[in-house]
Amino acid sequence: MSTTIFWFRNDLRLHDQPALEAALRHGADHLLPVVCLPPAGATSPWDCERVGPHRRAFLADTVQDLGERLAALGSRLFVCDAAPTVALPLLARAVAADTVFCEAIAAPEEESQVAQLRSAGLRIETVWHSSLLAPQALPWPVDRLPGVFTAFRHAVERAGLLPASPLPVPARLPSPPDLPEALLRAVGAAAALPGAEVPMAERTGGADPRSSFPYAVPAFRGGETAALAHLSQYLARKLPHTYKAARDGLAGVDYSSKFSPWLASGALSPRRVLAALKAFEQAHGANEGSYWLWFELLWRDYFRLLHLQHGAALYRARGLAAAPPAPHNAQGFDHWRQGRTGEPLVDAAMRELAATGYLSNRLRQVAASYLIHELQGDWRAGAAWFESQLVDYDVYSNQANWLYIAGRGTDPRGGRRFNPAKQALDHDADGRYRQMWGAA
Known part of the structure; x- marks a missing residue:
C-alpha cells in the first residue's frame, strides 16, 4: 500500500488547492496530511518572538478548522510540534512514502526547509499557488x-x-495510514491532534472590544x-x-x-x-x-x-539599494514597539498592534515610516516586530512593504516618509482613535 504525504504550509485550506490536487493525481493508496506548528519561544535577532500570542491563537483556530474539514472528507490532519525537517523524514520512513507534496514558498527560510528535506533523501514536489x-x-x-x-x-x-x-474542494480524500503512538510522540503529534479548543486566555487580544479584527469572535476566527x-x-x-x-x-x-x-x-x-x-x-x-x-x-x-x-537579496540590510544601512537605534526601537515614542498617533498604533494583533494599512505605513525615518531604526527590526504581532503576517508582503517604506525595495520615490501630525489631521481629526488607545 503506497502513501503520499501532503505538507500544509501557508495554504491551510481545501478549496482551490493545486498542490493537493497534484498529490491526489499521484495516485497513492493513502494520503498523510501534515502541518508543522512553528516552534514556541523562537526569537528573531531583534529579540522579537517569531510567532506572538495573537498569531499563535489565530493559527491554532485555523489548524483546528482544517482538521475538522479533513475529517469530513474521511481524512485526518497530523499536527506536529516538531520542525518539518525532523517530522517529515520520520513520517516518510515510517509509512514508506516516496513523495511529499507542498506549496512552493519563495522566501529564504522556507526554501531552506525544502532544501534540507531533499538533502535528507526525500522527494519534494512543490507547487506554486499563492x-x-x-x-x-x-x-x-x-x-x-x-x-x-x-x-x-x-x-x-x-x-x-x-x-x-479556482478549484473545488475534493469530494473525498484517501484515508491516512495508521501511525504508531511512538511515532506520533516523536514528531510531537500525540497531544496536538485536532479537537482541542484553544484556551480563551490565548485569545484575549481577539476579544478586545476595540479590535478591528476580533479573532476570538466566531465570524473572525481562523x-x-x-x-x-x-x-x-x-x-x-x-x-x-x-x-x-x-x-x-x-x-x-x-x-x-x-x-x-x-x-x-x-x-x-x-x-x-x-x-x-x-x-x-x-x-x-x-x-x-x-x-x-x-x-x-x-x-x-x-x-x-x-x-x-x-530572492534572498530582499533580506539583506541594504535590500535592493546600493547605500549601506544606517546604524540601528535600539532604544528608539524599544520605545516604538512599546508605544512610548511620544508621538501620539504612532503610540496609539503600536498599542493597538500589541493589544489586538491587527493594525490598519494606513497606520502600518505611518508607524513604519516613523521607526525608519524619525528614529533611524533598522527596517528589519520593524519587520520582525510585525512578524511577531500581526495575525495577517505574510512573509512576502511584510518584507516588501518594509523595504518599500525604507526606500530599499522598488519604490520609484526612494522611500515613503509620512508626517504623523498631518496623518492625524487627515485621518483622526477628532482624536478619537488616539483617545481610544490612551495616546491622546
Missing part, C-alpha cells in the same frame, strides 16, 4: 519583472490577464470556514462598492475588506476572492471601489513575484 496569476502566464519571465508596481499593473491589464478558475463565510457576507452587504472610500479608516471591522488574515494563512484563496468579486460585479455593477480590491490583490501578487525575481 498568487492570483501564475508566474508562467505573465507577459515576461519573472527575472524581467517591471521595476515598479504601476508598470506591472498596466502590463497585466493591457494583456487582459486573469487567473484560472480557518477556511470563517474565511468563506466572511467573503460571502462582505459581498452580500455590497461592501466592495465602498472599499476605496473606506479603506483608509483606522478603527472598525468594516473599513477594509479584512481578507488579509485568511489570505495570509492560506485559509482563503485569492483566486476564490477574485472569482466571487467578478460575480458580484456582474450582478451589481463594477465601480472604483470594486476595482480597488483587484488593485490590492495585484499588489499582493507583485510582492510574491519580487521574491521570485530577487
Whole structure:
C-alpha cells in the first residue's frame, strides 16, 4: 500500500488547492496530511518572538478548522510540534512514502526547509499557488519583472490577464495510514491532534472590544470556514462598492475588506476572492471601489513575484539599494514597539498592534515610516516586530512593504516618509482613535 504525504504550509485550506490536487493525481493508496506548528519561544535577532500570542491563537483556530474539514472528507490532519525537517523524514520512513507534496514558498527560510528535506533523501514536489496569476502566464519571465508596481499593473491589464478558475474542494480524500503512538510522540503529534479548543486566555487580544479584527469572535476566527463565510457576507452587504472610500479608516471591522488574515494563512484563496468579486460585479455593477480590491490583490501578487525575481537579496540590510544601512537605534526601537515614542498617533498604533494583533494599512505605513525615518531604526527590526504581532503576517508582503517604506525595495520615490501630525489631521481629526488607545 503506497502513501503520499501532503505538507500544509501557508495554504491551510481545501478549496482551490493545486498542490493537493497534484498529490491526489499521484495516485497513492493513502494520503498523510501534515502541518508543522512553528516552534514556541523562537526569537528573531531583534529579540522579537517569531510567532506572538495573537498569531499563535489565530493559527491554532485555523489548524483546528482544517482538521475538522479533513475529517469530513474521511481524512485526518497530523499536527506536529516538531520542525518539518525532523517530522517529515520520520513520517516518510515510517509509512514508506516516496513523495511529499507542498506549496512552493519563495522566501529564504522556507526554501531552506525544502532544501534540507531533499538533502535528507526525500522527494519534494512543490507547487506554486499563492498568487492570483501564475508566474508562467505573465507577459515576461519573472527575472524581467517591471521595476515598479504601476508598470506591472498596466502590463497585466493591457494583456487582459486573469487567473484560472479556482478549484473545488475534493469530494473525498484517501484515508491516512495508521501511525504508531511512538511515532506520533516523536514528531510531537500525540497531544496536538485536532479537537482541542484553544484556551480563551490565548485569545484575549481577539476579544478586545476595540479590535478591528476580533479573532476570538466566531465570524473572525481562523480557518477556511470563517474565511468563506466572511467573503460571502462582505459581498452580500455590497461592501466592495465602498472599499476605496473606506479603506483608509483606522478603527472598525468594516473599513477594509479584512481578507488579509485568511489570505495570509492560506485559509482563503485569492483566486476564490477574485472569482466571487467578478460575480458580484456582474450582478451589481463594477465601480472604483470594486476595482480597488483587484488593485490590492495585484499588489499582493507583485510582492510574491519580487521574491521570485530577487530572492534572498530582499533580506539583506541594504535590500535592493546600493547605500549601506544606517546604524540601528535600539532604544528608539524599544520605545516604538512599546508605544512610548511620544508621538501620539504612532503610540496609539503600536498599542493597538500589541493589544489586538491587527493594525490598519494606513497606520502600518505611518508607524513604519516613523521607526525608519524619525528614529533611524533598522527596517528589519520593524519587520520582525510585525512578524511577531500581526495575525495577517505574510512573509512576502511584510518584507516588501518594509523595504518599500525604507526606500530599499522598488519604490520609484526612494522611500515613503509620512508626517504623523498631518496623518492625524487627515485621518483622526477628532482624536478619537488616539483617545481610544490612551495616546491622546
